[in-house]
Amino acid sequence: MKFADFVSPEAIRAQLTATDKEGAIREMVQALLDAGRIRADELESIIKAILKREELGSTGIGRGVAVPHTKHPSVDRLVGTVAVSSQGVDFASLDGETVQLFFLLISPPDCPGDHLRALENISRQLRDDTFCRFLKQAKSAEEIQQLLDEADNNQFA
């Protein structure tokens, strides 16, 4: 699976303004709404579900990366976005570091395969320190999109 298969280009955010977990999640889900990937009447339900999932254990997986996610019946295919916070967000990560790089995923219920493949792709690409560093330093959505395209074309890792 490639980034292009689940990342909505119009929902990419290079400069998150939120400094806490809920605020960051809210900004990313709002970006998916603005991009027309989720319905307005499902916004709060999706945010609530992602926060519920965080209660089961932080999705801050270390190295300044988090993958907040949920299953939600309102989507019929995997949708996702990427966001960068230059100041970092306290996400209660395993390694105690703040998070600068977010991949948010919403998948349909009973579709664990696609979700796992997206996580596999994200983490495999992020194992490349250069790719991870470039993403965290990106200053515009276009720059992030270009890096994702390059990763999809195997120019990293």
Added chain:
Amino acid sequence: MCEPKATRTVDVTNRSGIHARAATLIAELVRGSRCKVSLIKDRERVDGTDVLQILSLGTRCGEQISFEATGGDAQRVLDALVQLFADNFGEDEEKIQEAENPQ
């Protein structure tokens, strides 16, 4: 001096495979041990303390994964890891479903 080394292979039966929370539980357990643990799948070997590396294996339900532990409490850590899988990462599938799909 030769450090104790042990290996164990488990079947992944969780329907979501080794997902983010499961990978985090594995890494937490390994971080709390006194040994070095590698996860091995299809000849690919990753560091058991690194969630990102564990997720990059993309381990699905029905696949197998091996753990190799080297150091003081290798056997104990492997026993705990096997138990984690046997306990389905502490998940009650119905409760998880409920938590992820609040209506």
